[in-house]
Amino acid sequence: MENIILVRYEEIFLKGLNKNVFENKLIKNIKRKLANMAIVNVRKSQSRIYVESSDRDFDIEEAIIRLRKIFGIASVSPVAKVPSEYGIIKDTSLKVVGELLSKKSLFTFKVEAKRGDKKFPLNSPQICADVGGHVLKNFPQLKVNVHNPDFILYIEVREETYLYSQIIPGARGLPTGTGGKASLLLSGGIDSPVAGWMIAKRGVELEAVYFHSYPYTSDRAKDKVIKLAGKIAEWCMGLTLHIVPFTEIQLEINEKCPQEYLTIIMRRYMMKIAERIAEKSGSLALVTGEAIGQVASQTMESMLVTNDAVTLPVYRPLIGMDKNEVIEIARKIDTFDTSILPYEDCCTIFVAKHPVTKPSLLKTLEYEKVLDEENLINNALFSTEIMEI
Amino acid sequence: MIYFDNSATTKPYKEVVELISRIMLEDFGNSSSLHNLGLRAERILEETRTNIAAAIKARSEEIIFTSGGTESINMAIRGSAEILKRSGSHILSTPVEHAACMESLKELERIGYDLEYLEVDEFGNIILEDLRNKLRKDTILVNIMAVNNELGTIEPVFDAARIIKSNNKKTIFHVDAVQGFGKIPINTRDLEADLISFSAHKIHGPKGVGMLYIRKGTRIHPMMMGGGHERKIRSGTVNVPCIAGFGLAVCTKIANMKKDQDNCKKIKDLIIKELIEALGSRMRINSPPDGVENILNISFKGIKSETLLHFLEMQEIYVSSGSACHSKKDTVSHVLKAVGIPRAWAEGAIRLSFGSFNTIDEAEIAAKAIIDIMEKI
Numbered sequence: 001m002e003n004i005i006l007v008r009y010e011e012i013f014l015k016g017l018n019k020n021v022f023e024n025k026l027i028k029n030i031k032r033k034l035a036n037m038a039i040v041n042v043r044k045s046q047s048r049i050y051v052e053s054s055d056r057d058f059d060i061e062e063a064i065i066r067l068r069k070i071f072g073i074a075s076v077s078p079v080a081k082v083p084s085e086y087g088i089i090k091d092t093s094l095k096v097v098g099e100l101l102s103k104k105s106l107f108t109f110k111v112e113a114k115r116g117d118k119k120f121p122l123n124s125p126q127i128c129a130d131v132g133g134h135v136l137k138n139f140p141q142l143k144v145n146v147h148n149p150d151f152i153l154y155i156e157v158r159e160e161t162y163l164y165s166q167i168i169p170g171a172r173g174l175p176t177g178t179g180g181k182a183s184l185l186l187s188g189g190i191d192s193p194v195a196g197w198m199i200a201k202r203g204v205e206l207e208a209v210y211f212h213s214y215p216y217t218s219d220r221a222k223d224k225v226i227k228l229a230g231k232i233a234e235w236c237m238g239l240t241l242h243i244v245p246f247t248e249i250q251l252e253i254n255e256k257c258p259q260e261y262l263t264i265i266m267r268r269y270m271m272k273i274a275e276r277i278a279e280k281s282g283s284l285a286l287v288t289g290e291a292i293g294q295v296a297s298q299t300m301e302s303m304l305v306t307n308d309a310v311t312l313p314v315y316r317p318l319i320g321m322d323k324n325e326v327i328e329i330a331r332k333i334d335t336f337d338t339s340i341l342p343y344e345d346c347c348t349i350f351v352a353k354h355p356v357t358k359p360s361l362l363k364t365l366e367y368e369k370v371l372d373e374e375n376l377i378n379n380a381l382f383s384t385e386i387m388e389i
Numbered sequence: 390m391i392y393f394d395n396s397a398t399t400k401p402y403k404e405v406v407e408l409i410s411r412i413m414l415e416d417f418g419n420s421s422s423l424h425n426l427g428l429r430a431e432r433i434l435e436e437t438r439t440n441i442a443a444a445i446k447a448r449s450e451e452i453i454f455t456s457g458g459t460e461s462i463n464m465a466i467r468g469s470a471e472i473l474k475r476s477g478s479h480i481l482s483t484p485v486e487h488a489a490c491m492e493s494l495k496e497l498e499r500i501g502y503d504l505e506y507l508e509v510d511e512f513g514n515i516i517l518e519d520l521r522n523k524l525r526k527d528t529i530l531v532n533i534m535a536v537n538n539e540l541g542t543i544e545p546v547f548d549a550a551r552i553i554k555s556n557n558k559k560t561i562f563h564v565d566a567v568q569g570f571g572k573i574p575i576n577t578r579d580l581e582a583d584l585i586s587f588s589a590h591k592i593h594g595p596k597g598v599g600m601l602y603i604r605k606g607t608r609i610h611p612m613m614m615g616g617g618h619e620r621k622i623r624s625g626t627v628n629v630p631c632i633a634g635f636g637l638a639v640c641t642k643i644a645n646m647k648k649d650q651d652n653c654k655k656i657k658d659l660i661i662k663e664l665i666e667a668l669g670s671r672m673r674i675n676s677p678p679d680g681v682e683n684i685l686n687i688s689f690k691g692i693k694s695e696t697l698l699h700f701l702e703m704q705e706i707y708v709s710s711g712s713a714c715h716s717k718k719d720t721v722s723h724v725l726k727a728v729g730i731p732r733a734w735a736e737g738a739i740r741l742s743f744g745s746f747n748t749i750d751e752a753e754i755a756a757k758a759i760i761d762i763m764e765k766i
Contacts, residue, residue: 061578062446105555219428337450 001092002081003060006162007049007067010074011174023049025203026072026175029237033066052081064168069235071201072178073170077154084120084161092163093131093153094138100151100165101139108145109135109153116158127155174203176237181205182315183278184232184287185270186241188224188343191289191318193232193335194326198317199287200236207239207281208232209274211246216350221343226387231335233389242277243385246270249376250350256370259352263297264359265368266350268309273377275310277384285313291321296355305359391706391751395591395744396538396568396684402593402641402745405634409595412630420627421618430629437636444639445585446576447602453619454632457599458567458588459489464601464612464623465563465584466493470502470530471610473561477527478502481520483544484727485513486534490565491723494532507533512677513542513728520549524556531562535569539724539740541676541684543573550581561607567591567599571642572650572681583607593745594638595631645745653682653743656752660685660741663756668763673734675725685741688734689759692766697739700762706755709740 007030012022027042027049034040038055040063051063060078067076080096082088093111100106113127122130132144135153156162184196186208200206210225222243229241246269253265274286290298297306307314318326330336392400412433418426420434435449442449455461470480482494484506498504508519515533524531531553535546546564553562563584566575571592577585585602589595603609603622615624642649664672664687675686689697694710701708725735741755 102551105551218423219425220423220431223428223432 001088001095002052003058004053004079004081005051005060005063005067006077006079006164007051007170008074008076009047009049009072010172012072013047022072022175022178025178026070029070029072029175029177030067032237033070034063037063037066050079068168068170070176070237071171071173071203071235072175074172075167075170077164077167079162079164082161082163084117084157084159086120086122089127089155089157089161089163090131090134092161093135093155096163096165097135097139097142097153106150107141108143108149109151110144110146110149111135111153111155113155114157116156120157127157131155171201171235173201176200176203177205179203179205180285181207181281181283182285182287183274183281183283184208185274185289186210186225186229186232187289188221188228188339188341189289190323190330190336190339191291191294191326193228193289193339194329194333195287195289195315195317196232197235197329197333197335199285199315200232204236205239206232206236206287207242207277207283209242209244209270209277211244211270211273213247213250214245216247216250218343220341224338224341224343226389227338228335229387229389231333231338235333239389240281241387241389243387244273244277244380245383246380249380252371252376254350257367260354260356261359261364261367262350262352263355264302264305264364265371267297267302267306268364268368269377271306271309271314272373273380275312276377276381278312283312285315286310287315287317289318289326290316291318291323291326294323296357299357301358305361305364308361391747391755393741393743393747393751393755394707394709395747396740396742397709398590398596399593399744400746401590401595401634402638404641405594405638408637409630409634412633416629420629421616430627433633434627434629437633440636441600441639444643445602446578448605450620451577451603451605453601453603453622454627454635455599455601455623456597456625456628457590458487458565458586459599460612460623461586461588461599461601462487462489462563462565462567463493464609465586466490466530466532467497468609468612468622469561469563469584469607470497472608473529473559476559477525477529479525479528480504480530480532481507481523481528482532483507483509483513483515483534485509485537485539485542485724486532487538487565487567490532490534509727511728512680513537513540513544513724514677515544515549517545517548517552521552521556524553524560526557528553528557528560531560532565533562534565534567535575536566536572536681536684537724538568538684539722540686540728541680541682543569543680546582547580554581568684569681571639571646572683574646577602577604584609589631589635589638592638592642594635598628598631598635600635642745649745650682652747652749655749656743656747657682657685657741659749659752660756663753664759667760671763675728675730675734675738683743685743686738687741688730689737689739689763690734692737692763694737694739696766697737697759697762701755701758704758706758708755709742710738 015022030042038053038058040053080092082092111128111132113124115124151165153165179202182204186192208229233239416429418430420430438449438452507515562582564582565586567588570587583604587600589598611622613624618624671690673688698710721735
């Protein structure tokens, strides 16, 4: 018996003639993600992917944890692969069930058999009935329930036979690298990591831009963002993090522009700098974690003004979501606990008591004129720290 | 010197001592301080947490550093009972636990919890059927050690976890892994416990440091109130240098676990063989044949364990009588009593416990020394 992992995908089927491109990317991503674990063989067969390793120490559970963070995978199953001989299949079915029952307490089951190899002496209903009986005899605590079983024992008879009892949901989406690249404006908050994850889910490669206001924000805030970037990177096959020193710009705005317009002008500078970084790295869009009306700088009026600062499209995948819905995803993708660490990010200092909620674009442009934009932005870009995560 | 008392404590690895000393001298900042010196200490702390978490396949948020095994155990038992006091009062434990567990549990019993002991066999193994029968719907806490400190018995904690969780998911399962960690494979994916206690100085790390694994979603009432360190669960300035030393000891011990245990087996087998050959019915092996290889508990007839201990000490061979924690009390060990070893035998029980630094030559010398003493008296 060989222990392997069966990987299924769904949306890729719809890609017609491009299907191969998506499949090959997915295989490449799987190989990369498992690279430092063991020598694995990843092969495609009949619109499925099989992950195998001849390494005895291959940690299947760890591999599954990693596979569940690869976009493009609909589900995975740990599978026992055996020669298509009925006696072996029966023995293996006991092993598979025994292993499952040693981890979970389950009481009802059914067998589902598929016979791809029509030369196999028994047909599918016969396999189901006979293996089912064999399992019942050996696990007296189990009962058969064909309508609503606690678990299903799947048996697929092909050239070789595959047995499994678990179908573990994957991340879905499309394989990273099939959808272009985008630049994420990453703060230390809850929203922006989720926004990045949602865009990455569609096969988009990410880079992240973080604005650091040392000494107004501590290096702990920076560590927190690096950690967050690391959590996102687990989902999108790594990313580049740009850490932009932002203190000089904030001080300038603070000194020269009206209080209530501080935040909005600061946001415009962030967009402009992110766009410059994006252009250099070939990103096709900016991504932010904004949602309509969440804070003063995220009203529709404010977003009109910030959007005006750039020509690249700005994707805001959270635009129609409530905070609770965002938190739910943040928990799921494991960024929440890091996001709520108590270090201030650059958005929370230099805040006016009453920031304008309905800024006017004309006024903003007028107020901005006093700033030496080119110089400020070039200085910031010149000192930007770049990290591969 | 032959040090055969590694279950009491171990000699730290040299690299561990060097690391601790370097951090104490250079990165002595308070990990909570806002400045960069504090940040440097915090980074060491968090990196260690990540490494240790990986070693037991846990998440780093699930690791709380403490002052040692006893604190971890107190926090686990009393801290979870406090949270669950409205869900029930029934607690199950083996009768062969370490004093840290026993006394924490008795304290709970004194304030009104319903403490019940599981049955154990002649080696201190719990009986899974008995656990199944004694579990109730209102059982809030089950406490079982991974490895018994006096006998080396490996308790079936993996199976116990499944039984406990299938009876009631909310029942908290605490495993005292102070003696088990680094001796048998323990990870939080295979062991479905909610709380697991660990200590650094049993695996060649520093004294004064331990940790409690708290599975995500499990709540603990803090014992230490103060500045809110360690996610508010364990206040008190964090002992960063020793924690870093703990981290290094964990990595070293886990990497060498198999080799160390194989070596311990050779030592143990040799001592058993020599003693049986020379002493025959004047001795009795109390440890189970399938226990951990690093602990050997033996009784001798006609000599008090303390006398034997001091005779050996004269030759710079260090062993333990029963368990070190009992050595100041003039009673027979509660473990030996619970497994039904007759008093006459129990009074002559010594524990030899081996570690990473012991050699087969030492085993030869120690066995010979014991035989000589037994022949003299």
